[in-house]
Amino acid sequence: MRALLLALLLYVSSVARAEVIDRVIYVVEDQVVLQSDVDFEKVIIPLDASPSPFWDRPGIDAEQIVVDAAIIRELAGDIALYQPPDDAVRARVEAMRQRFPDRASWGAFLSGRGLDEDGLRALIRRRMVVERYLARTLRADPTDKAAWWASCNALLTEVRPRMRIRYVPLGGSKSK
Numbered sequence: 001m002r003a004l005l006l007a008l009l010l011y012v013s014s015v016a017r018a019e020v021i022d023r024v025i026y027v028v029e030d031q032v033v034l035q036s037d038v039d040f041e042k043v044i045i046p047l048d049a050s051p052s053p054f055w056d057r058p059g060i061d062a063e064q065i066v067v068d069a070a071i072i073r074e075l076a077g078d079i080a081l082y083q084p085p086d087d088a089v090r091a092r093v094e095a096m097r098q099r100f101p102d103r104a105s106w107g108a109f110l111s112g113r114g115l116d117e118d119g120l121r122a123l124i125r126r127r128m129v130v131e132r133y134l135a136r137t138l139r140a141d142p143t144d145k146a147a148w149w150a151s152c153n154a155l156l157t158e159v160r161p162r163m164r165i166r167y168v169p170l171g172g173s174k175s176k
Helices: 002-016 035-044 062-076 086-097 103-112 117-137 145-162
Strands: 024-028 031-034 165-167
Touching: 024 035, 024 062, 031 035, 031 062, 035 062, 035 117, 062 117, 062 145, 086 117, 103 117, 117 145
Parallel strands: none
Antiparallel strands: 024 031, 024 165
């Protein structure tokens, strides 16, 4: 009991000095969408050679892409079919690392975003779940981007109303 009280006291004292390091902007079902997720999406698109046109849909900003990705991950759930193998995730991260001239610049890129390679692998795995779900669900050919985007947008238009999507403004929450 004494240890619990001490831990609570330490927590309360640290909260008083806490700084905002990130912000929840949406909650999709039970998935939290952070401002850092949106910021990272803006940076990752040119670095991650994704086979899916999902990440560069015309007229769709990074915030909407991240929310749409959360919706698709909800649809995919924990079904093994949509989970990428570890070696595929590692290969994708390695391909990104190769875009940097040396290990120091790669390390600076990661640390500048509060990541290490394990954290980046987790983010890439989440992207790959979205891609695998869409590859198995959409009937359109991804090389025909216009048809693929139309198919993707039709899917999202159909499922979005069934999802609980809450926008969290600064200072409170409301449903969207």
